[in-house]
Amino acid sequence: MSSKNIIVGLDVGTTKVCTIVGIKNLESGLEIIGIGTHASLGLKKGAVVNIDLTVESIRNSVEEARLMSGVNITSATIGIAGGHIYSFNSSGVVAIKGKEITSDDVSRVLEAAKAVVIPSDREIIHVIPQEFKVDNTTGIKNPVGMCGVRLEAHVHIVTGSISLVQNLVKCVEMAGVRVENITLQPIASSEAVLSTEEKEMGIILIDIGGGTTDVAIWKDGSLLHTEIIPVGGNHFTNDLAIALKIPHAEAERIKINHGSVLAENINQSAHITVQGLGGQKPREIQLSIVAEVLGARAEELFELVQTQIKEKGFDQSITGGFVLTGGGAMIKGLTELAEYVLEKPVKIGIPISFGGMTNIMQSPKFSTVLGLLIEANKSKPFIEEFESKEKATFDLVTKLSDSLKAVFKEIF
Ligand SMILES: Nc1ncnc2c1ncn2[C@@H]1O[C@H](COP(=O)(O)OP(=O)(O)OP(=O)(O)O)[C@@H](O)[C@H]1O
Ligand SMILES: [Mg+2]
Numbered sequence: 234m235s236s237k238n239i240i241v242g243l244d245v246g247t248t249k250v251c252t253i254v255g256i257k258n259l260e261s262g263l264e265i266i267g268i269g270t271h272a273s274l275g276l277k278k279g280a281v282v283n284i285d286l287t288v289e290s291i292r293n294s295v296e297e298a299r300l301m302s303g304v305n306i307t308s309a310t311i312g313i314a315g316g317h318i319y320s321f322n323s324s325g326v327v328a329i330k331g332k333e334i335t336s337d338d339v340s341r342v343l344e345a346a347k348a349v350v351i352p353s354d355r356e357i358i359h360v361i362p363q364e365f366k367v368d369n370t371t372g373i374k375n376p377v378g379m380c381g382v383r384l385e386a387h388v389h390i391v392t393g394s395i396s397l398v399q400n401l402v403k404c405v406e407m408a409g410v411r412v413e414n415i416t417l418q419p420i421a422s423s424e425a426v427l428s429t430e431e432k433e434m435g436i437i438l439i440d441i442g443g444g445t446t447d448v449a450i451w452k453d454g455s456l457l458h459t460e461i462i463p464v465g466g467n468h469f470t471n472d473l474a475i476a477l478k479i480p481h482a483e484a485e486r487i488k489i490n491h492g493s494v495l496a497e498n499i500n501q502s503a504h505i506t507v508q509g510l511g512g513q514k515p516r517e518i519q520l521s522i523v524a525e526v527l528g529a530r531a532e533e534l535f536e537l538v539q540t541q542i543k544e545k546g547f548d549q550s551i552t553g554g555f556v557l558t559g560g561g562a563m564i565k566g567l568t569e570l571a572e573y574v575l576e577k578p579v580k581i582g583i584p585i586s587f588g589g590m591t592n593i594m595q596s597p598k599f600s601t602v603l604g605l606l607i608e609a610n611k612s613k614p615f616i617e618e619f620e621s622k623e624k625a626t627f628d629l630v631t632k633l634s635d636s637l638k639a640v641f642k643e644i645f
Contacts, residue, residue: 308411536574
């Protein structure tokens with residue numbers, strides 16, 4: 234299969250590494266042809282803490298996707314998150330040189346907006362334009378071609394620790410995959426689950442992963458703010474393991490199969506059998522106790538989100554409510570509890586579907602990787618296969634005539 238129109242999204246998460254292979258085609262746009270998911274063993278709170286284990290997890294996930302798709306994976310768009318990410322808004326102004334604004338003017342104003350002092354151990358990952366202002370006209374998305382004398386840009390800047398970004402890039406490259414682009418994970422998840430209307434109206438995405446909860450705030454079609462909170466689904470499991478004095482793996486099983494965050498909805502007589510620590514006998518526990526532990530953590534997490542939103546002053550301007558996604562959003566009762574704490578409508582965000590093996594990806598835990606695939610798709614133009622077919626035919630004819638020449642040489 235030709236690799237020209239192959240695109241790959243690679244999500245190196247705290248709990249899983251997921252690789253997804255898509256092929257661009259003219260009729261259906263994007264078709265998924267391979268998926269590889271493997272447990273992630275070398276990350277903590279979104280950051281690499283063990284290079285060898287991370288490389289191995291990436292290799293396994295990429296190999297699974299390669300086997301399923303039948304294509305060699307050489308490059309990918311990867312996601313980044315972790316407590317080291319820090320984002321802020323900035324602006325810049327330039328004088329317009331000619332009569333009309335050109336793409337050069339836009340590049341210059343974006344350069345001016347990103348000319349902010351950041352600590353020497355940090356690098357800029359994204360400079361995302363929010364809006365442009367030409368003279369006194371605000372709210373412009375694309376100023377190219379407009380007339381004016383003064384161009385102003387408002388941007389959202391995402392920065393990360395140089396060494397932590399490099400550690401992730403190094404692991405991916407050690408696994409044999411070149412990094413084409415790096416995208417902040419909540420931006421990728423937003424691409425996969427939010428509609429254009431929702432981003433226009435004003436909405437907050439909360440991606441609850443294993444190690445982090447990633448927040449992205451959208452309004453008027455622009456990204457206003459991003460935040461990485463170092464609390465995720467693993468903290469729910471840890472709480473359960475500590476409160477019930479059970480092994481971590483058993484706590485994870487109970488959370489996934491029997492967990493809920495609404496203790497009041499659970500019958501007091503409902504019990505489950507749990508394995509004790511270190512060879513202790515299995516024992517019965519009340520399901521409402523499980524829900525109380527998980528509910529307390531969920532409430533605390535949404536309060537943290539609420540505090541961040543209020544601190545940044547977005548609580549009044551966002552009318553569309555919240556969308557929960559990520560594997561951690563799958564605990565029963567989470568939307569109801571979130572509505573109660575956040576006092577706005579809340580729903581679960583499931584990734585939009587593509588052609589190919591799209592139905593197995595219809596889960597909140599695949600939002601980031603699908604968003605990375607969408608980002609990769611946007612940055613790579615469709616390449617006509619016609620040229621290569623012609624070349625392949627030419628190569629075949631050359632090969633055939635060469636071997637015929639050899640045969641004739643041998644005979645005569
Ligand atoms: N059915 C389920 N019910 C409850 N929780 C679930 C369910 N399935 C997965 N989870 C939880 O989701 C979390 C993993 O989510 P996800 O796969 O989105 O994380 P990740 O991308 O690996 O991590 P991160 O984004 O933090 O780096 C784990 O804590 C896991 O326990
Ligand atoms: Mg994730």
